Amino acid sequence: MCMGVTAGAYILTLFAMKYRQRVLGLILVSPLCRAPSWTEWLLNKVMSNFLYFYGMCGMAKELLLKRYFSKEVRGSVLVPESDIVQACRRLLDERQSINVCRFLDAMNERPDLSEGLRKLYCRSLIFVGENSPFHSEALHMTSKLDRRYSALVEVQACGSMVTEEQPHAMLIPIEYFLMGYGLYRPTLSISPRSPLSPSCISPELLSPESMGLKLKPIRTRISL
Secondary structure (H helix, E strand, O other): OEEEEOHHHHHHHHHHHHOHHHOOEEEEEOOOOOOOOHHHHHHHHHHHHHHHHHOOOHHHHHHHHHHHOOHHHHOOOOOOOOHHHHHHHHHHHHOOHHHHHHHHHHHHOOOOOHHHHHHOOOEEEEEEEOOOOOHHHHHHHHHHOOOOOEEEEEEOOOOOOHHHHOHHHHHHHHHHHHHOOOOOOOOOOOOOOOOOOHHHOOHHHHOOOOOOEEEOOOOOOOOO
């Protein structure tokens, strides 16, 4: 069972296409599957030049953060940055600029996987934020996958990093996805008055709308 985000999702998809017998299922977050557009290619080149000449400067950080996080968490003049973005800024300071350049160059040279997606028979669950620059990539990938084995979850007011911005929005879809493999959440021996008890959780809180989700049908059973 594999899970990857953006470029990581691309790599795992390629692995699943090449070694089908070794992959049971894919959970992909803001995945890539096509060759880079001219816009993405040019933006990657601009970032590479900034990194080459100036290192991990403020402009390079802003471009990278904009790629992965929505403006709601990146903050503004009136709204401070979220803890997630601040932590990411600190992590970027620890990265060697030359390695980030190599990553961007590899992104620019990736081949298109669209033709091989029809032959991908493992189940796939795709998450994508509505504000992600890779939103169209996720929609394209979903259109190419076999609908019997795939499902798309669009998360509102979220960027590419659904795992960081709104991880709670992934819980219910992943639970239903895993049910298709016969994996069920174990019953906990807890007091009925405990907040972990299902009877103490308002059904409205678990509705897709309250979690900011646009759920499309998740087909987890295969008719033999």
